Amino acid sequence: MPADSDTQPFASGWTIDRDFLRSTFRSMLSARILENKLSSLYKAGKIVGGVYLGKGQEAVSATLGTALKQGTDIFAPLIRDQAGRTAFGEPLIDCTRTYLGAVTGPMRGRDGNIHRGRPKDGMPAMISHLGAQLPLVAGMLFARRLKGQLPGVVGATCVGDGATSTGAFHEGLNFAAVEHLPLVVIVANNQFAYSTPNNRQFACSDLVDRARGYGITGYSVDGTDLLACANVIGEAVHRARLGAGPQLIVANLLRLSGHGEHDDGSYVPDSLRSGHHGRDCIEVAMRQLVENHIATIEEILTWQDETADAVQRAVAQAQQEPLPDPYRESWTALSTSFPTVPNTHPALA
Amino acid sequence: MSVTYIDAIREAQEKLLRDDPRVFLYGQDIATFGGAFKATKGLADAFPGRVFDAPISEDAMIGMAVGAAIEGLRPIVEMQFADFSSIAFNQIVNQAATHYYRTGVPIPLTVRLPSGGTPGSGPFHSPSMDGIYAQYPGLIVLTPATVSDAYHMLIDGVALDDPVIYCEHKFLYRWLKSKSINGDHLPIGQARITRPGKHATVVAYSAMVHEAVRAADRLASDGWEIEVVDLRSVKPLDIDTVLASVARTGRLLAVGEAFPWGGVTAEVISRVTEEGFHLLDAPPLRLNAHDTPVPYHPKLWAAHRPTPESICEALRKLLSF
Numbered sequence: 001m002p003a004d005s006d007t008q009p010f011a012s013g014w015t016i017d018r019d020f021l022r023s024t025f026r027s028m029l030s031a032r033i034l035e036n037k038l039s040s041l042y043k044a045g046k047i048v049g050g051v052y053l054g055k056g057q058e059a060v061s062a063t064l065g066t067a068l069k070q071g072t073d074i075f076a077p078l079i080r081d082q083a084g085r086t087a088f089g090e091p092l093i094d095c096t097r098t099y100l101g102a103v104t105g106p107m108r109g110r111d112g113n114i115h116r117g118r119p120k121d122g123m124p125a126m127i128s129h130l131g132a133q134l135p136l137v138a139g140m141l142f143a144r145r146l147k148g149q150l151p152g153v154v155g156a157t158c159v160g161d162g163a164t165s166t167g168a169f170h171e172g173l174n175f176a177a178v179e180h181l182p183l184v185v186i187v188a189n190n191q192f193a194y195s196t197p198n199n200r201q202f203a204c205s206d207l208v209d210r211a212r213g214y215g216i217t218g219y220s221v222d223g224t225d226l227l228a229c230a231n232v233i234g235e236a237v238h239r240a241r242l243g244a245g246p247q248l249i250v251a252n253l254l255r256l257s258g259h260g261e262h263d264d265g266s267y268v269p270d271s272l273r274s275g276h277h278g279r280d281c282i283e284v285a286m287r288q289l290v291e292n293h294i295a296t297i298e299e300i301l302t303w304q305d306e307t308a309d310a311v312q313r314a315v316a317q318a319q320q321e322p323l324p325d326p327y328r329e330s331w332t333a334l335s336t337s338f339p340t341v342p343n344t345h346p347a348l349a
Numbered sequence: 350m351s352v353t354y355i356d357a358i359r360e361a362q363e364k365l366l367r368d369d370p371r372v373f374l375y376g377q378d379i380a381t382f383g384g385a386f387k388a389t390k391g392l393a394d395a396f397p398g399r400v401f402d403a404p405i406s407e408d409a410m411i412g413m414a415v416g417a418a419i420e421g422l423r424p425i426v427e428m429q430f431a432d433f434s435s436i437a438f439n440q441i442v443n444q445a446a447t448h449y450y451r452t453g454v455p456i457p458l459t460v461r462l463p464s465g466g467t468p469g470s471g472p473f474h475s476p477s478m479d480g481i482y483a484q485y486p487g488l489i490v491l492t493p494a495t496v497s498d499a500y501h502m503l504i505d506g507v508a509l510d511d512p513v514i515y516c517e518h519k520f521l522y523r524w525l526k527s528k529s530i531n532g533d534h535l536p537i538g539q540a541r542i543t544r545p546g547k548h549a550t551v552v553a554y555s556a557m558v559h560e561a562v563r564a565a566d567r568l569a570s571d572g573w574e575i576e577v578v579d580l581r582s583v584k585p586l587d588i589d590t591v592l593a594s595v596a597r598t599g600r601l602l603a604v605g606e607a608f609p610w611g612g613v614t615a616e617v618i619s620r621v622t623e624e625g626f627h628l629l630d631a632p633p634l635r636l637n638a639h640d641t642p643v644p645y646h647p648k649l650w651a652a653h654r655p656t657p658e659s660i661c662e663a664l665r666k667l668l669s670f
Contacts, residue, residue, distance in 0.1 A: 111451045119419045119454045127447070129439050135409035136444065139416025146373060146398070146422060168439070171409035178404055333446070333487035335455040335510045338538030342589035345542035 014238040016230045021294050024066040024087060024230065025285050028058035029300075030307045031083035032282055034092060037311050038099055042261045046319075047099050049112050054080035056224070056256035057188050059281035062087045063229040064156055064186055067237040074140050074155035076124045076133040079114050080188065080255070081158055090123060092310060096318035109324030130163035134172025134185060141181040154240045156184040162193025164207055173246065177214045182240040184247045186233065188223060190255035191277065195267045208250040216246040223253030224277060226285035227292075254278045352530050355522040357500035358388045358461070360530060362425065365507050366396045369423060372507060374400040375410060376427030376461075385429050386463060386522055407433050411440035411460065415448065418456040423507055431462035431516065432476045445512040446487030455510040459503070464516040465556055465606050466654060468647035475643035475650070477555070477605070480612030482514040483584040489537070490514045490584040494558035496525060497532025498581060505537050518556040525559070540587035542594065546576035549600035549667055552591055552617050554580040557604045557655060564660035573668060583613045591617060592625045599630035600667050606654045609637035631670035636663050 035053045042051040054061055057080045065087025068075050075088045082095065097105025098116040107116050107125070117125030124140070126133055137155040144150040163169050164187055176183040187207055191198055204210065211218025217239065221232040229251065236247035254277040258265035272278055289295040352360075365372045374389055380402040383390035393400040403410045407428065414424035428434045434441065441460065449455045466475035483490045489511050493499040499517060506513040535541055543558055544565055553561040558579045565575035578594050580586065595601050601621055603614035614635040621633060636655045644650055 107451060108453075115451070117452065119448075119452055124416070124419065125448075125452050127443050129443055132408075132412060132439060132444055135406075135412025135440070136416040136419075138409070139413030140420050141416075142413060143417035143420035143422045146417075147420070167436075168408050168412065171404075171406035172412060175404060175406055175409040175413060333450040334489065335449050336489070338585045339536060342593040343535070343539045343541060343587065344590075344593070345545040347545040 013242065014235040016234055018294050020066055020234070021226065021230060021289065024062045025226065025289055025295065026303050026307070027062040027065060027083050027087035028226075028282055028285060029303055030086045030092070030310070031058050031062065033304070033307045034095065034311045034314075035082055037315060039261050041099070041315070048101075051099070051261040052079045052114050052259070053257040053261065054082045056190065056253050056281060057081075058083040059226045059229045059285060060186060060188055060223045060233065060251040060253065061158065063226070063233045064158065064184070064237070067234045068154060068156055070122065072122075072153055074122045074124070074137055074153070076126065076137045076155075076157040077114075077117075078126055078133065078158045078160070080160075084158065085123070088123065092314035093317060094118075096314040097321065100318045101323055102318050102321040103324050104321045105318070129168070130159060131166035131168030131172060133157045134159070134169055134183070135175055138172055138176040138179070138181050138183050141183060142179060145181075150182070152241060154182045154184060154237055156186070156237065158186045158188055160193055161187060161189040161191070161198060161201055161207065162196065163187075164210065165201055173214050173216070173248070176246045177216050180245040182243070182245070184236055184240050184249070187248065187250045189250055189252050191272060192255060192268065194259045206250070208248065211248040214246070214248070216248055217244065219247070219249045221249060221251050223251035224279050224281045224284055226281065227288050252277060253281070256280065351526040351528055352496055353523050354496050354499050354517070354525040355386060355388055357496045357530055358503060358517055359390060359392070361500045361503035362389060363392060363395070365425070365504060366392060366399055369507070371421060371423040372399070372425065373417070373422060374425050374427065375403050375414060377403050377405060377429045379427050384427060386519070388427065388461070407436035408440055411437040411458075412444060414458045415440060415444050415456055418458045419454060423457045423459070425459045425461060425507060427461045428463065430474045431464040431478045432473055434460065434462055434478060441482070441488070441512070441514070442485045446485045448487070449511065450487055456512050457507070457510045459507050459513045459515055461515050461517060463519050465518045465520055466643050466650055467520050468650050469645060470519070470643070470650070471645040472642035477516065477607040478514070479516050479555070479583050480607050483613065483616075488512050488514055488584065489582065490516065491537065491582045492516045492555040493581065494518075494521070494555050494579050495532065496527035497530060497534070500530045501532065501534045502537060502581070509537070516555060520556050535581065537582055538585045538587060540581055540590040541579045542576060542590070543579045544575070544577040546574035547598055548573050548575060549602060549664055550576045550578060550591070550594040550598045551602045551604055551660065551664070552578045552580060553604040554583055554613065555606065557606050560655055560657055561604055561660055563657040564664060567657060567661055568664060573664070575664060580613070586616065586620070588617070588620045588624065591621060592628065595621055595625055595628045599628065601629065601633040602660070602663050602667055603633070603635045604655050604660060605637050607637060609640050612637065631667055634663050634667050636660060
């Protein structure tokens with residue numbers, strides 16, 4: 001439930017349905033299977049640079065992606081948003097092409113892994129500097145307003161607990177609040193920013209308290225619980241769409257992997273792994289779907305097989321595609337070309 | 350009736366707002382107040398919903414503008430002072446500058462930087478950021494020195510699809526006047542031979558063009574004919590015009606107001622040495638500000654940057670080789 005009651009008139013319009021949950025769960029499953037494959041490829045030396053997994057964050061990310069509308073809304077995913085990307089409509093092949101560096105992919109070998117997007121389709125490509133996508137998404141929404149296209153549109157982005165310490169996070173959220181933009185920001189508090197625990201990151205008792213400081217609505221949600229995510233994140237997106245301004249959601253969970261696949265995450269204490277936040281959101285969601293008669297075990301197993309096939313095809317296709325050729329690369333960072341004729345003075349002509 | 354450099358910047362923005370519905374202005378105190386230097390005076394009234402005050406959030410201002418540019422608009426962001434853009438450095442060099450190369454989607458964003466020193470402005474309202482931004486791939490860096498260039502280069506810069514860092518010199522704002530806003534309207538990417546000569550070439554940009562012309566006037570009484578080249582834009586850098594000038598004079602002095610380590614003057618000397626070593630009759634020289642923060646007191650400030658005296662001294666050394 002919203003922590004801020006000032007905007008109650010917008011509340012309670014959101015209801016989750018069976019299809020929403022089924023669709024969200026399929027994106028969660030897809031992300032987990034795809035990322036396990038990416039991890040194998042990395043460990044086999046087939047992917048250079050790094051592989052960054054959203055293990056443990058799938059329920060949060062997929063719920064957001066499902067609640068957003070591709071073609072209308074804006075979604076700026078961050079490092080652990082494979083599930084949200086899939087839910088928002090990013091094809092698997094964009095992911096495998098980018099990780100493998102294929103020129104056919106959206107980044108053409110010029111950028112890799114999670115630094116990918118299709119900005120013209122409402123999915124900006126993240127930069128590594130945390131918090132930087134907040135003002136960017138807010139700026140896209142601001143532009144929609146100037147163009148008279150804002151009603152009914154939502155822009156969303158995810159950050160981790162670490163990004164809440166950046167100036168960009170503060171400036172972006174404050175700007176969005178000042179302009180009353182329909183920006184949804186999810187803070188996936190996975191307890192660690194790389195290896196740094198919460199108690200070295202911030203001193204407030206709960207990050208959701210920050211919402212009040214910005215004059216926006218804040219929510220807390222158990223990020224391991226699909227039904228809770230669907231209720232809370234779905235409602236926040238719904239309220240933003242109705243004009244309630246920026247929405248901040250703090251989702252509490254645990255990263256079930258290292259920062260990247262190069263990192264074993266050995267700094268995470270066993271007590272956290274075996275605690276409530278350490279439970280696997282996919283297992284929790286499976287139980288919830290079956291117990292509530294939203295999906296059967298048989299259906300879930302079929303989805304798993306279908307997804308595994310789709311992942312296999314996306315990897316195989318990207319592996320066959322051409323890699324960038326340094327001899328054919330344009331090596332220009334500008335879209336403009338300039339004249340190269342020397343200028344003279346009339347007196348010299 | 351004369352037009353000042355700041356008038357030209359205001360006029361250009363008025364024309365852009367009038368002619369291009371994609372243009373909007375964003376910056377601190379620029380709406381009703383008209384900006385710290387009045388570069389947007391009256392524009393918020395004339396163009397309702399197109400000129401916006403920003404919170405003191407330079408990072409968010411540029412991040413916002415990149416987002417708006419992705420959406421097809423052409424934001425012009427005023428940094429209240431050039432050096433405040435250091436807070437927005439990440440959004441400028443990592444978000445805006447890399448975007449076209451990474452995604453294929455260009456970012457038609459213009460950042461106006463009130464640059465360079467004025468007496469009494471001190472360390473945090475005076476630096477020139479041209480060399481820093483020119484070092485990054487994906488940015489265009491404009492440094493107009495004349496009233497006409499201030500006008501045309503802002504209009505032409507906003508028309509470009511790439512991010513433009515428009516360095517406007519604060520010292521020229523009200524001091525520099527012209528009878529007309531028109532001029533030769535050279536394209537962006539072409540340097541100008543401001544003053545023809547045959548004994549030495551001074552390459553300068555922004556306010557230093559005027560100091561170089563003053564120095565050339567002084568040396569003219571001794572019979573020296575000094576050619577002054579105004580780079581106009583430091584990126585792209587019109588090295589062809591510089592080389593052609595050095596081919597005529599055989600001597601090169603590069604003058605800039607920025608700090609001395611690296612930067613535009615070093616780039617000019619390096620390229621001429623590399624591509625036109627055989628054209629040089631004397632070792633090329635460069636003259637910059639001192640390697641200290643820009644000082645507050647007018648006496649220190651005036652001696653921190655190149656002056657007609659220090660330019661004359663460098664030229665005499667160059668000519669006596």
